[in-house]
Structure formats: structure tokens, C-alpha cells
């Protein structure tokens with residue numbers, strides 16, 4: 210059974226915006242699966258449908274084998290949802306928010322308080338638990354949201370752009386928490402992001418989504434490999450041309466050339482190819498002076514599949530409106 | 539259902555008590571109505587003939603006639619201020635409960651609502667928590683206003699008892715249930731608070747003037763009487779004025795009570811049905 214199974218989702222918003230154009234994917238249990246795509250690609254729409262907040266126009270979504278439209282309450286019990294837009298109540302304290310959330314899942318008061326303390330401790334908010342959320346920084350809010358998403362010990366945790374708008378420091382700290390969750394709680398995580406590095410760092414598998422369609426899917430390595438793979442640059446003290454033919458014979462090497470005296474080897478995944486390459490180089494005269502590995506980025510993957518540059522930030526609706534308005538004047 | 543409802547209700551009340559200014563606001567506006575409008579448009583005072591030197595017996599006779607045949611006939615008693623204040627209690631409840639939808643709109647705007655909607659709780663518990671907290675606030679408000687009004691010169695009927703006060707609270711509960719259900723139901727799909735403000739502004743004065751809060755229904759033109767008799771505020775006042783001021787017809791108690799109970803039940807049913815469409 211899949212943790213999440215999404216089949217041919219279409220969503221047309223009232224007003225005619227086509228947000229999803231046939232999205233399908235499957236997430237295994239225990240996996241971290243990311244939807245990566247620019248703003249407006251349809252990530253949030255997909256998450257909301259899976260979280261039972263939105264009905265698809267057609268297609269279906271299942272969580273742990275349960276259909277989200279026909280049996281939403283059963284799905285609600287086993288998922289944790291951390292929305293893109295902040296959802297903790299400003300006027301309550303951190304712990305009040307988490308306790309409230311726990312109570313909504315039917316956890317009795319004293320147990321809810323205990324659970325809330327543990328979770329806040331876990332996300333590093335133990336000290337700030339009794340402060341009003343108003344006074345929290347962006348990073349603290351995001352961590353609080355994460356804690357709130359975990360009150361019911363969900364089998365599936367949905368994170369919609371968990372680090373949106375955070376500074377580097379807070380972002381790294383949140384990544385750590387997500388990685389720890391994955392290791393310790395063995396929860397399946399379905400997340401979205403428009404940060405390449407985030408998807409790369411956290412995910413077991415990534416689906417690249419653009420204009421309501423998934424355009425590519427695979428592990429970060431696989432996706433990058435499809436585009437061109439890693440490049441290994443080696444400088445040796447002897448004549449590089451002597452080994453080029455030998456290197457070309459290695460299984461998995463996709464191309465070898467010599468650039469300014471450096472051997473440039475294109476491979477799928479550098480780590481797995483290096484031992485073989487070094488063995489070949491060891492059989493010839495001369496010693497290795499330097500080795501460098503260049504990885505392809507997911508940015509290139511995006512360009513490859515959509516034919517467009519991936520921009521971190523598209524103008525928000527407001528800014529776009531202003532621009533249109535100015536142009537009219 | 540009850541667990542979720544209680545949790546959400548507790549949240550509403552906790553947030554309300556934390557906003558100390560709101561506690562002041564629930565009495566400031568009514569204070570102005572009672573202190574300014576109630577005192578200046580006080581018909582008993584307006585129709586008081588000043589002392590006329592040398593014509594005291596005539597003046598007193600005419601004054602007596604005015605009180606008996608004008609003031610008492612219209613207002614059931616000699617004291618317009620008390621008539622006005624008790625009638626306005628119901629209107630103040632309208633002024634408070636007509637904002638019930640606002641907190642739903644804000645919960646949606648600020649993203650809190652999504653948290654409730656992904657939790658395995660009945661949709662009706664979200665709406666009912668708004669309604670019940672609104673009713674609670676109304677009861678607290680009525681208590682505060684009653685004390686202020688007594689200080690301003692409200693005179694209750696002689697021998698007013700605990701039962702009369704209990705009936706007042708019962709009537710206010712029914713009225714607050716009705717209005718907050720309707721206004722919450724309206725807000726179920728609304729995303730802009732401007733719209734909520736417009737709706738509130740649209741209904742508040744008409745509902746006040748088409749009731750017996752300021753003027754007795756009997757003096758109204760026929761078409762207004764029909765509207766006034768459908769207005770739950772009118773029925774609330776018929777009951778509260780009888781029990782607190784001893785004014786009015788005891789025969790109307792049963793019909794007015796039944797009307798209010800039906801009105802409240804229907805409103806709650808509408809709110810619960812509307813809660814299924816919450817999004």
C-alpha cells in the first residue's frame with residue numbers, strides 16, 4: 210500500500226483558473242517526497258486536496274489507502290498538515306496553540322499538555338512555550354507549526370513550503386528538525402518547496418511540478434543524472450591523453466575529454482564511479498595532482514524539463530497588479 | 539462533538555477575555571445610548587409642564603392627564619427612561635451578536651480556520667463555538683448594562699424577584715442564540731470583513747426601529763406593525779418589560795415565548811446546515 214496515491218488530479222477554481230492539469234504520483238511509506246516547482250505551479254492546491262481542505266474537480270487522492278473525498282474524517286485522523294500560510298493563533302501562547310490542536314484530536318487535557326510540552330521541547334521552543342505567538346520570530350513560528358502538525362502522531366505529515374520566507378539560519382535549523390523527524394519517527398513526509406537546495410537536501414524523491422503538471426520525477430540523483438550527471442575533473446602529472454581511451458572503456462562513464470590539461474569525465478554519480486576511475490589511473494605512470502567534482506543542480510533539471518529558468522520568487526499578485534496598473538497610466 | 543465544541547469555545551472566550559479593551563467596549567456604546575439618547579429623548583421629562591405661578595391646580599390637573607393618557611397609554615408606565623432601557627437591552631444584544639460572523643471571517647483570513655478544518659471534528663462544532671461564545675458575551679454584557687442602567691435611574695417594578703431576572707436571562711439567551719446563529723451562518727462563505735461590516739450596518743438600525751424598543755408597536759402604522767411583530771426584538775421586549783417593569787399584557791407571554799423559541803431553533807438549524815458549506 211502507498212502512503213499517498215494521487216491519480217490524475219484536476220482542479221479548476223471557481224472563476225476558471227486551471228490550477229491542476231492531471232497530477233499523478235505515489236509516495237511510499239517512510240519516504241520524504243517533495244513537490245518542487247515555482248510559485249503558482251499548483252503545489253498548495255495539491256496539498257490542500259490531499260489534506261481534505263479542497264475537493265478536486267476530477268481525479269482522486271488516497272492516503273494510506275483511504276480516499277480523501279469519500280472518507281475525509283478517517284484521513285484527517287492520520288495526517289498532520291502544516292499549511293503554507295501561518296496558522297497558529299497570534300493571541301495565544303505557543304503551548305496554548307499546541308494544546309488546543311491536541312484537544313481537537315480528542316486527546317484529554319492532561320495528556321494534551323504533556324504532549325505539547327514534549328513537542329515544543331523537541332522543536333526547541335521549550336523556553337518560549339508560555340509566550341504569546343505574536344512575539345515569535347518567523348523561524349519560531351514555523352517550528353511551532355511543525356509541532357502543531359505532529360500532535361496526533363500522524364502517519365503522513367504534509368509540509369507546504371515549510372521554510373518559506375526564513376533566513377538561512379532558521380532554514381537550516383528547520384531542515385535539521387525535518388531530518389530528525391524522518392529518522393526518529395519514521396513518519397512519511399510529503400512536502401512542497403520552491404527551493405532547489407531544500408528539495409535536494411531533504412527528499413528521497415522529488416516531483417517537479419510546473420503549470421499544474423508533473424514534468425519529471427525521481428531521486429535527486431536520478432533527476433540530475435537525467436540532465437547530465439556529475440563531472441569529475443582530474444589533473445595528473447603525466448600525459449592525460451594516454452589514459453583517455455582506457456577511461457572511456459569504464460562502464461558508466463558517459464564521456465571523457467581533456468580540457469587545458471585536465472581530464473574531464475562525465476558520469477552519472479561521481480561517488481560510485483570514483484573507485485573504478487582511480488584504479489584505472491593507478492595503472493598508468495604519474496600521480497594524481499587534484500580531483501574535483503561538479504554536481505549538476507536541480508536548476509538545470511528544471512530548465513531541461515520546462516524550457517524555462519527557475520526563478521525563486523515570482524512577483525506576488527500585489528506587485529503584479531501594481532505593475533499592470535502603472536502600465537495603464 | 540462536545541469535546542471539540544468545548545475546546546473551540548474555550549479558545550473564543552480566552553481570546554475575548556485577553557482583549558481587555560473589548561470589555562470596555564461592550565459597555566461604552568450602550569452607555570452612550572442610555573446616557574445621551576435615553577435621557578434626552580425621555581418623554582416623561584419632555585412632557586413635564588413647568589410650574590406656572592398662580593395656576594398650580596390647573597397645571598397639576600393637566601400634568602396628571604398627560605401622564606395618565608399619554609405617557610402611560612403609550613409606554614405602559616410613567617417612566618419612559620426605564621421603558622427605553624429595558625427595550626434597548628435587546629437591541630444592544632443585536633449590536634453585539636451581529637459581529638459573530640466577523641471572528642469566522644478573521645479565522646479564515648489568518649489561516650486558523652484551516653487548522654480546524656483539517657482536524658477530525660464536525661464542521662458544526664466550529665460554527666457552534668462562535669455562536670455559544672457570542673451568547674456568553676451577551677449575557678455578560680446584559681449583566682454589566684443592567685447595573686449601569688440602575689445607576690442611571692432605571693426603576694424596576696416593585697417586588698421584582700429572582701425569577702424575573704432569570705426570565706430576562708432566558709430571553710436574552712434565546713435572542714442572542716437567534717442573532718448569532720444567523721450572522722454566523724451568513725459568514726460561512728464570506729472572505730472579506732468589509733462585507734460583514736456592510737451587512738451589520740445594513741441591518742442594525744432597521745431592526746431597532748422596526749421593534750418596540752423605542753416606540754410602542756401600537757402607535758405604528760399598519761405595515762410597520764406587521765414587521766415589528768415578526769421582529770424577535772419586539773417579543774423579547776414584551777416579555778422583559780412585563781417581568782421587569784410590570785408593563786404590558788400578561789396574555790402575550792405565551793405567544794412571545796413560543797415565537798422566540800421557534801425563531802432560535804430555526805436560526806440554529808440554519809447555522810448548522812450552513813456549517814457544512816464552510817471552507
Ligand SMILES: Nc1ncnc2c1ncn2[C@@H]1O[C@H](COP(=O)(O)OP(=O)(O)O)[C@@H](O)[C@H]1O
Pocket residue numbers: 222223224226227228246247248249250251252253254255
Ligand atoms: N482560491 C483560489 N481561487 C482561484 N485561483 C486560485 C486559488 N488558489 C490558487 N489559485 C491559482 O491556482 C494556481 C496554483 O496555485 P497554488 O496551488 O497556490 O500554487 P503554488 O502553491 O505552487 O504556488 C495559481 O495560478 C493560483 O493563482
Ligand SMILES: [Mg+2]
Pocket residue numbers: 249252253254293369370
Ligand atoms: Mg503554495
